[in-house]
């Protein structure tokens with residue numbers, strides 16, 4: 001195996017990213033395109049279409065496909081559209097996610113179903129749809145899940161359902177890595193710390209809570225979406241051909257204490 005700068009090159013690769021309208025997903029879409037991949041931006045809001053357009057305007061290849069990941073038929077459709085447009089599928093980034101902040105004793109059944117439905121069930125059926133194509137075509141591929149530090153550590157902020165969903169993502173990653181290794185499909189998770197996005201805006205607006213959480217990161221700050229991209233490129237590229245079933249924390253040291 002030759003070691004060169006090209007090992008991070010994604011030219012000729014085709015990726016799907018869920019939830020690419022803003023925040024971490026948007027940065028990932030732009031990052032994959034920068035490294036040469038064609039990107040299908042799959043999501044529920046018009047912002048996804050904007051991301052695809054911006055990539056095209058910068059000379060990259062991208063399309064938007066409407067997809068609510070909590071609906072398995074829409075996951076299968078997004079994968080079919082990506083393959084119909086770009087001819088193959090190499091990389092799936094399961095980024096779409098939602099959160100709820102509610103004390104555990106007040107959580108409703110609807111809240112539970114909504115968060116688990118997107119973060120865990122949606123991620124599973126999106127992965128299944130992508131893997132079916134990769135298996136059928138014998139191409140192998142990469143599945144990159146956006147988990148969270150909250151898949152490992154608890155908190156007192158009323159995020160029990162979110163914790164459960166992300167903990168599920170971490171063990172699901174390992175299970176799928178084991179099952180699909182024989183097809184050349186590598187499955188890994190990235191575990192971000194707190195990143196400045198819409199999802200964390202309400203925390204930043206409460207100074208006492210913001211300082212408390214900020215200072216749990218060894219680096220004493222929140223990250224920004226672009227700081228997740230390097231890990232995605234690593235997992236998507238030839239730089240990680242011997243890595244599967246792993247979680248890489250990109251968390252400013254939240255979990256190192």
Ligand SMILES: NC(=O)c1ccc[n+]([C@@H]2O[C@H](COP(=O)([O-])OP(=O)(O)OC[C@H]3O[C@@H](n4cnc5c(N)ncnc54)[C@H](O)[C@@H]3O)[C@@H](O)[C@H]2O)c1
Pocket residue numbers: 018019020021022023024025042043044045067068069070094095096097098118122146147148149191192193194195196197198199200
């Ligand atoms: N921001 C953080 O601090 C942080 C930390 C750890 C993990 N994460 C994870 O990173 C991912 C991205 O989060 P973010 O901070 O950019 O949040 P965000 O709220 O800014 O973006 C979430 C994206 O997911 C999309 N989405 C939500 N439900 C969907 C559905 N049913 N189908 C398709 N798309 C859907 C949204 O439209 C949006 O594009 C999530 O999985 C989140 O759990 C975020």
